[in-house]
Amino acid sequence: MSQEQAEAALLREIAALANAGRLAAARDRAEEALAARDAMPVRELAAMLALRLGDRAGAVAHLDRLHAARPDDRAIRLNLAQALTGTEDVSRIAPLLAPLPSEPRVDRIAAYAALRGGEHAAALALYARVLEAWPEDAESWANRAQAELALGDGDAAISSLETAITHRRDAVPFYLALIAVLERLDRQEARRTVARDAAAIAPDNVDVQLALGLAEAANGDDSAAEAALRRAVTLDRSRPEAMLELGLLLESRNRLDTLAELIVHVRPYAGGELALLEGWLAFRRGELDRAAVHAGAIPPTIGAHRRAHLRALIADRQGDAAKAFTLFEEMNAGALAVSGPAPARRYRDGVAASTEALRAAPVAAVAAGQHSSPVFIAGFPRSGTTLLDTLLGRLPNAHVLEEQPLVPALERAVGDPGRIAGLDGAALTALRAQYRTMAAEIVPQADRRLLIDKHPLHMARMPLIARLFPGAPVLLVERHPYDVVLSCFMANFRLNGAMRSFTDLTEAALTYDTVFTAWREAETRLGLNAHRIRYERLVADPEPELRAALAFIGADYSPELLDTAAAARERGPVKTASYAQVIEPIHQRAVARWQRYRGQLAPVIPILRPWAEWMGYDG
Incomplete structure (x- = not known):
């Protein structure tokens, strides 16, 4: 038998093994033959088998040798570039593709390399060319969404992922990617809808059940959240994520006895990750x-942000401010590391732009309207707005809209804040109708209830709120600026665009300054119907402070309003970082905490002192 005949027989033998589904055996036979004698056709087959078995590095090793032997072979060059997309060596791809003319397969590989390399604008341009030629390429639509999100265009990313799902309705990773984008953009209802769709097509997928549980929890449906998370736990006991999320859900809902039962139940098979839940329960x-x-x-x-958060809270409660602060820094660094790329624009830059738009508009106090208005609660995050809305939520016929995306949705509808001053009567009527429609979807008979719309970031939305609801009562909760900024830095927020501001102490202080500048400008120019509530007075002697607030909104005082434990049980889940406090009796533990951290706060006190003095606090 000649050498050519022997090689042909060998190739048939390897192909027969592969066609029979015995890929590993086929690859072993190819590697054995190559060890005895190098042959290009056998090496090509070995590279293909390595790719089919998921061994990108093995495929690259073979393709590198093939490319060195035949540098002008277009197919080898493309296959090597394709294999490199699954490795950490994506920087090699662009030089490999550079000599090749543009065509969809070349552009597709180049786009992915650009995406992996962080060249998002280049990736977006390349994916546009690919999708013009291959409009049903679902994976390219999904990858394009990553580039769009990195460039700050969340709506485009959502649209691209929806298109990917349209072309591949059974592709679970696309659903999970869309859920993650919607979570990041704080589109919680849409997030839940997509998670439910994913669960319908993949009910036994642990990642889908985990995503569904978290989405249900974010929308306040605790029973559905718990059911999905418990199902995720049973689907794969080797995965600790579902157990942890279920435990943290129970902790966040103050169901400590149920958390203790969960710990006992999972201890026989849980790994070391259970220490997180045991630590929270003890704390x-x-x-x-x-x-x-x-x-x-x-x-x-366990993620650094979760490990450090619990340890920091323990150190703070034990009075070790230096250790606690270092751990809070570690927590915030860990949170940033897992939160994805930063938005193209800082939150405070958008607030500053809105303030400039207000300054550019004609000065005009807004007269009270003839239509009913909600009561708005504003106050910088961690100022005590949750405590106030918990108390007011016990009023007869009242319903608290806790950080619901009603006003943010209207903000998106308006667009440029420079348009707010020029909105005509028809536009305002339409926006008010949209607000009431959204409220009615949340609150039964919303038009007959006292709606209390609470959101700390309403402080920066006053120009729009004042146009929509002229003369609406606004309760502004004030707290010592040093305590507020410190508390924001210490809170393990879910990092949306605004909350990222609090992962750095200086950025948190600058954000505080920008938001209060926006508030003061709106109050001065628009004549807001506002009443101030002082957090320190509310926790020291709550009745007089609450009576004054109730008189302002035209409601009657009752001693039962001060039963925070009963109020918390009635209100259900708390969406903020304050959940552990609202079930306790009103206490002063967090008042003047900043004094223990005076040294750590020193760099930002010059930013905050003017606001402390403006409010009448001692610095």
Whole structure:
């Protein structure tokens, strides 16, 4: 038998093994033959088999040798570039593709390399060319969404992922990617809808059930959230994520006894990650030494932001400010590391632009309208707005809209803040109708209820709120600026565009300055119907402070309003970082906490002192 005949027989043998589904055996036979004698056709087959078996590095090794032997072979060059997309060496792809003319396959590989390399604008341009030629290429639509999101165009990213799903309705990763984008953009209802769609097509997928549970929790449906998370736990006991999310849900809803039962139930098969839940349970029960032991045992498989958060809270409660602050820094760095790329524009830059638009508009106080208005609660995050809305939520016929996206949706509808001053009567009527429609979807008989629309970031939305609801009562909750900024820095927020501002102490202080500048400008120019509530007075002697607020909104005082534990039970889930406090009796533990952190706050006190003095606080 000649060498050519022997090689042909060998290739047939390898192909027969592969066609029979015995890919590993086929590859072993090819590697054995190559060890005895190098042959280009066998090496090409070995590279193909490595790719089919998911061994990108093995494929690259073969293709590198093939490319070195035949540098002008277009197919080898393309296959090598394609194999490199699954490795960490994507920087090699562009030089490989450079000699080749543009065509969809070349552009598709180049686009992915640009995306992996962080060249998002280049990736977007390349994907546009690919999709013009291959409009049903679902994976390219999904990858295009990544580039759009990185460039700050969340709506385009949503549209691209929806198109990807249209072309591949069974592709679970596309649903999960869309859920993640909607979460990041705080589109919680849409997030839940997509998660439910994913669960309908893949009910036994643990990642889908986990995403569904978190989406249901974000929308306040605790029973649905718990059901999905418990299903995720049963689907794959080797995955700790579902167990942890279920436990943290129970902790955040103050269901400590149920959390204890969960810990007992999963302990036989849970790994070291269970220490996170055991630490939280001990911390919430006031067992600080025991909590510290559990927190110290949390393995690195748990995200740094979660490990550091619990340890920081324990250190703060034990009075070790220096250790706590260092751990809060670690928490924030860890949160940023897992939050994805930063938005193209800082939150405070958008607030500043809105303030400039207000300054450019004619000065005009807004007269009270003839239509009913909600009561608005504003106040910088961590100022005490949750405590206030918990108390007011016990009023007869009242319903608190806690951080619901009603006004933000109207903001998006208006667009440029420079348009607010020029909105005509028809536009305002349409926007008010949209607000009431959204409210009615949340609150039964909303038109007959006292709506209390609470959102800390309403402070920066006053120009729009004042145009929509002239003369609407606004309750502004004030707290010492130093305590507020410190508390924001210490809170393990879910990082949307605004909350990213609080992962850095200086950025948090600058954001505070920008938001209060916006508030003061609106109050001065628009003549807001506002009443101030002082957090420190509310926790020290709540009745007089609450009576004054109730008189302002035309409601009657009742001693039952001050029962925070009953109020918390009645209101259900708390969406903010204040959930653990609202079930406790009103206390002053967090008042003047900044004094223990005076040294750490020193760099930002010059930014905040003018606001402390403006409010009448001592610095």
